[in-house]
Amino acid sequence: MTAVTSHPHAFNRNDRSRVGVWWWTVDHLLLGATALLIVTGVMLSFTSSPAEAARLHIADPFHFAIRQTIFGVGAAAVVMSVSLLSARGVRRAALIIYGVTIAMMLALPAIGHSAKGASRWIEFSGFSLQPSEFMKPALIVLCGWMFAEGQKGEGVPGVSIAFGLYAISVALLLIEPDVGQTILVTIAFGAAFFMAGVPIRWILGLGTAALGGIVAIYFTFQHVATRVHSFLGKGSEEGGHQVDKALEAIRAGGLFGRGPGEGVFKRQVPDGFTDFIYALAAEEYGLVFSLALIAVLGFVVIRGLYKAMRLQDSFEQVAAAALFVLVGQQAFINVAVNLKMIPTKGMTLPFISYGGSSMLAMGLTLGFAMALTRRRPGAYSNPPLVAPAGQFA
Numbered sequence: 001m002t003a004v005t006s007h008p009h010a011f012n013r014n015d016r017s018r019v020g021v022w023w024w025t026v027d028h029l030l031l032g033a034t035a036l037l038i039v040t041g042v043m044l045s046f047t048s049s050p051a052e053a054a055r056l057h058i059a060d061p062f063h064f065a066i067r068q069t070i071f072g073v074g075a076a077a078v079v080m081s082v083s084l085l086s087a088r089g090v091r092r093a094a095l096i097i098y099g100v101t102i103a104m105m106l107a108l109p110a111i112g113h114s115a116k117g118a119s120r121w122i123e124f125s126g127f128s129l130q131p132s133e134f135m136k137p138a139l140i141v142l143c144g145w146m147f148a149e150g151q152k153g154e155g156v157p158g159v160s161i162a163f164g165l166y167a168i169s170v171a172l173l174l175i176e177p178d179v180g181q182t183i184l185v186t187i188a189f190g191a192a193f194f195m196a197g198v199p200i201r202w203i204l205g206l207g208t209a210a211l212g213g214i215v216a217i218y219f220t221f222q223h224v225a226t227r228v229h230s231f232l233g234k235g236s237e238e239g240g241h242q243v244d245k246a247l248e249a250i251r252a253g254g255l256f257g258r259g260p261g262e263g264v265f266k267r268q269v270p271d272g273f274t275d276f277i278y279a280l281a282a283e284e285y286g287l288v289f290s291l292a293l294i295a296v297l298g299f300v301v302i303r304g305l306y307k308a309m310r311l312q313d314s315f316e317q318v319a320a321a322a323l324f325v326l327v328g329q330q331a332f333i334n335v336a337v338n339l340k341m342i343p344t345k346g347m348t349l350p351f352i353s354y355g356g357s358s359m360l361a362m363g364l365t366l367g368f369a370m371a372l373t374r375r376r377p378g379a380y381s382n383p384p385l386v387a388p389a390g391q392f393a
Contacts, residue, residue, distance in 0.1 A: 022084050040351070040352060041068065041359070044280070045068035075362065083368075087315065094137070094368070097138040127356060140192060142162070144192050144320075147159065148313075150162075188323075192318050192321075242271060246278075246340075261284065301328035304321075304327075307320070311380065316372045333347045
């Protein structure tokens with residue numbers, strides 16, 4: 001009797017199925033680091049969220065942890081499915097997502113759920129969706145596309161369209177209001193603008209306009225002025241109290257932490273498992289763990305930028321790089337708030353903080369970025385590191 005031997009077909013280099021091709025063209029290090037962040041976020045939710053469940057009188061102490069697990073699985077599915085797309089598919093998906101989310105943001109004043117003085121969420125079936133989280137990566141992809149079209153000199157007013165999309169997005173964010181997301185979107189848009197190779201005078205003009213916008217926001221939105229005053233020690237607010245407690249928690253954690261579930265910070269503030277998850281992790285797992293977390297996030301951003309800037313296609317290069325800047329800047333803002341380096345912003349830590357919209361939208365962001373940085377014939381052949389300046393002159 002002849003023995004029958006079989007060879008695994010899945011993920012074989014000769015496998016030309018869509019998933020097989022994806023596996024051998026996607027960046028495995030970025031994929032692994034993203035998976036590590038998702039698993040870490042779910043793990044932390046099991047030690048951080050029971051205190052919040054008790055505060056809200058929810059019988060199941062792992063109510064939020066179970067939901068975060070579901071969000072984590074969903075985010076992993078989003079990363080994989082979106083990273084399967086071609087560059088053209090990324091553009092099409094971004095256009096659809098941008099249109100849908102802008103429509104939802106327009107409807108927020110009428111149907112949105114208000115919390116903490118802002119209408120940013122749409123509630124359905126016990127879940128809350130924040131459209132602006134999904135608008136951000138879609139906007140960046142579309143702006144990268146328009147900048148690339150403008151570079152071709154074929155009569156497409158790419159720069160004007162990109163600024164129009166940005167202006168619409170910022171106007172709707174300020175109506176909510178969501179100043180933190182406005183600043184984040186502006187930084188990512190500015191990064192795309194810079195990497196598209198525009199003349200330096202345009203960069204200086206955008207920077208001046210952004211600075212003027214920050215000053216205008218300070219005088220227009222009272223809660224922003226209050227947070228700035230609290231940060232400077234000229235006033236007091238709940239956010240300032242939370243930051244002080246966060247610093248105490250980070251110091252108390254020492255090198256190796258108090259131990260899983262042994263922290264007291266999560267019982268002192270209501271946002272310990274969302275905006276201040278970094279401080280909670282530092283208290284329970286220590287400085288070594290928190291620095292390792294920053295290192296993984298930094299690795300994703302640095303490797304992503306390295307891959308993006310080696311791309312040949314202008315659209316892929318600009319859009320991918322700006323998406324990684326978006327991830328990095330959001331992580332920086334969250335950690336900086338926890339360390340009292342900047343005023344409170346209400347920004348989540350990518351894949352780590354509790355929240356379905358944040359988790360799924362970050363999956364969309366990195367899914368887009370991984371799709372654009374996949375190895376394709378000619379994608380990385382002798383690319384310029386940055387687009388030549390002056391092409392928009």
